[in-house]
Amino acid sequence: MSIAVIVVLVVLVVLVVAVIGLYNNLVKLRNMVDNAWAQIDVQLQRRLDLIPNLVETVKGYASHESGTLEGVTQARTAVMNAPSPEGKMRADNLLTGALKNLFAVAEAYPDLKANANFQQLQSELSSTEDKISYMRQSYNDTVMKFNTAIQTFPAVLIAGAMGFRERQSFDAVAAADVAPEVRF
Numbered sequence: 001m002s003i004a005v006i007v008v009l010v011v012l013v014v015l016v017v018a019v020i021g022l023y024n025n026l027v028k029l030r031n032m033v034d035n036a037w038a039q040i041d042v043q044l045q046r047r048l049d050l051i052p053n054l055v056e057t058v059k060g061y062a063s064h065e066s067g068t069l070e071g072v073t074q075a076r077t078a079v080m081n082a083p084s085p086e087g088k089m090r091a092d093n094l095l096t097g098a099l100k101n102l103f104a105v106a107e108a109y110p111d112l113k114a115n116a117n118f119q120q121l122q123s124e125l126s127s128t129e130d131k132i133s134y135m136r137q138s139y140n141d142t143v144m145k146f147n148t149a150i151q152t153f154p155a156v157l158i159a160g161a162m163g164f165r166e167r168q169s170f171d172a173v174a175a176a177d178v179a180p181e182v183r184f
Contacts, residue, residue: 022155026164029146033167036139037085043132044079044092047125051076051099054121058102061112068105072098086168099125140169 055069062068075095082088103122106112113119147166150159 018154019158022158023162026146026149026155026159026162029142029149030164032142033139033146036135036142040132040135040139041088043128043135044088047095047128047132048076048080050121050125050128054102054118054125057115057118057121058106058112061109061115062105065105068098068101072102074098089168089170136170143167143169 051072055072058065059069072095075091075098078091079088079095082091106118149155150164150166
């Protein structure tokens with residue numbers, strides 16, 4: 001074998017190893033994004049499970065606030081039926097706004113605010129919201145790493161061809177989009 005053939009083989013082996021390394025790194029980052037989303041999904045489901053009890057508790061004290069209660073129920077259903085993570089993100093933003101409306105309504109009912117069941121549900125929901133917020137940050141950081149990896153050289157040369165697509169992060173919701181509407 002001539003030296004030229006050996007050099008070509010060495011270069012090919014190095015290129016194949018580099019492509020394998022890039023691919024494996026992209027797979028690892030994609031799996032991290034999927035795992036981060038799964039962690040958010042678990043907390044979203046926990047929140048969805050708390051909402052029917054919360055609505056029933058409020059209904060007992062504020063039954064004439066049916067529009068607010070229906071809004072929460074519809075927003076919950078939208079999250080449950082969302083076909084994709086992006087759709088679930090949008091529906092979750094609506095649910096957050098509906099829950100803020102519900103808690104704003106609850107402020108007008110001192111007996112409800114003093115109810116131990118309501119206080120416990122509100123506390124559990126608040127704790128879950130904190131976890132969701134933390135996990136959203138983690139998810140966004142992971143998505144940023146993944147998106148950066150598929151957009152930078154040399155991975156950009158192979159990412160698209162191997163099916164790696166940019167992921168969407170959670171965006172901050174404008175305060176006007178979720179501001180509670182309080183009616184007395």
